[in-house]
Amino acid sequence: MDFDYVISLEQQSPAEAQAAAAQARADAQADAQRVREDAQRIREETQRIREQVLQEVRVGRGQGRGEQVIVVPPTPPWQRNQIPPQAVELVTMFIVAVVICIVGLPIARAVGRWIDRRGLATPVSPELAAQMNRIEQAVDTMSVEVERISEAQRFQAKLLSDREQVRA
Secondary structure (H helix, E strand, O other): OOOOOOOOOOOOOHHHHHHHHHHHHHHHHHHHHHHHHHHHHHHHHHHHHHHHHHHHHHHHHHOOOOOOOOOOOOOOOOOOOOOOHHHHHHHHHHHHHHHHHHHHHHHHHHHHHHHHHHOOOOOOOHHHHHHHHHHHHHHHHHHHHHHHHHHHHHHHHHHHHHHHHHHO
16 A cells, blocks of 8 residues: 655645645544554454364364364465575676676786787897897998908909919
8 A cells, every 4th residue: 555645835824734734644544544454354364264274174184083283384485584595596696707707807818918928029128229230230341341352352363363364
């Protein structure tokens, strides 16, 4: 049952407001009385059903001979103020998934970066790069000098061969 009692006092005179409040109070009391009556009727019906079930159990088990039979009502799978087992399983799976995401995501990113870096060459320090540059320039200079020396030897060999041909 829903009870909606809204009293707007903003645009009413004090007498109208008191009358509206008294009417709302009377309505609320009438509703409360109806609810009490309904609750009493439900209690009586429940008691009648309980007595009927007990009588049927006595007649069925005790064969009506006056034997005392103790009936234990079956317990529902879960009480009203308990959490159903399916909800517990669902929450557990959700928490496990969140933990896996929180812990697993950084690990997966680190593994991915490691795999990406595995194919790249290691970075060279600036000092080593400068030293390699100087060595490259020195090798280039030496190759030019060796070429000059070999050119000079060829020239001398040609002069010597021409000199021998002139003498002969």
